[in-house]
Amino acid sequence: ILNVEQSPQSLHVQEGDSTNFTCSFPSSNFYALHWYRWETAKSPEALFVMTLNGDEKKKGRISATLNTKEGYSYLYIKGSQPEDSATYLCAFLTGAGSYQLTFGKGTKLSVIP
Amino acid sequence: NAGVTQTPKFQVLKTGQSMTLQCAQDMNHNSMYWYRQDPGMGLRLIYYSASEGTTDKGEVPNGYNVSRLNKREFSLRLESAAPSQTSVYFCASSPAGGPYEQYFGPGTRLTVT
Numbered sequence: 312i313l314n315v316e317q318s319p320q321s322l323h324v325q326e327g328d329s330t331n332f333t334c335s336f337p338s339s340n341f342y343a344l345h346w347y348r349w350e351t352a353k354s355p356e357a358l359f360v361m362t363l364n365g366d367e368k369k370k371g372r373i374s375a376t377l378n379t380k381e382g383y384s385y386l387y388i389k390g391s392q393p394e395d396s397a398t399y400l401c402a403f404l405t406g407a408g409s410y411q412l413t414f415g416k417g418t419k420l421s422v423i424p
Numbered sequence: 425n426a427g428v429t430q431t432p433k434f435q436v437l438k439t440g441q442s443m444t445l446q447c448a449q450d451m452n453h454n455s456m457y458w459y460r461q462d463p464g465m466g467l468r469l470i471y472y473s474a475s476e477g478t479t480d481k482g483e484v485p486n487g488y489n490v491s492r493l494n495k496r497e498f499s500l501r502l503e504s505a506a507p508s509q510t511s512v513y514f515c516a517s518s519p520a521g522g523p524y525e526q527y528f529g530p531g532t533r534l535t536v537t
Binding site for chain 2: 315413
């Protein structure tokens with residue numbers, strides 16, 4: 312069973328603060344790393360899928376970086392807003408052609424107005 | 425365009441009863457997945473279907489069966505429900521495996537007493 316660790320488990324920030332979280336995954340046999348945003352009472356929505364070492368993705372105020380050699384990805388949120396409050400999940404895919412995502416337990420972000 | 429739909433939204437079963445969770449997608453995706461979400465755990469893959477006509481076990485398949493009825497529909501069956509199967513079940517779909525993001529349904533909250 313692959314181990315995907317996310318830290319911190321939860322985070323409270325003030326509106327306007329910038330923040331970041333970490334996803335750690337096995338560095339061997341890497342194929343892809345997914346980030347999802349999961350709001351309470353909704354279903355997870357994809358933010359990014361990253362496949363290349365050094366990859367950087369951006370969507371509005373949210374960005375992510377990937378280091379496959381050391382097995383980690385960072386998700387950054389610039390100028391947090393209350394609507395950013397959600398649980399952020401990362402998921403690791405090993406091996407080309409694989410379908411089995413292994414999810415971390417998530418980082419729960421609360422943005423205080 | 426409804427995306428991924430699941431029925432029912434809520435269900436209460438007694439131990440030993442059987443039921444089928446239904447999932448359908450209208451995005452012409454090849455691949456479909458069933459996950460369960462338990463407190464303190466990440467999303468865990470139960471079964472997946474890489475393409476119409478194929479199904480494969482995920483991380484936690486025991487106690488479940490699946491049917492890929494056609495390209496649109498993928499059902500999950502509990503033959504003899506157990507309290508350990510109390511969970512929230514999510515169906516997802518993607519164009520294919522690998523670097524493609526997954527689209528999730530709204531979930532089914534199942535309680536087995």
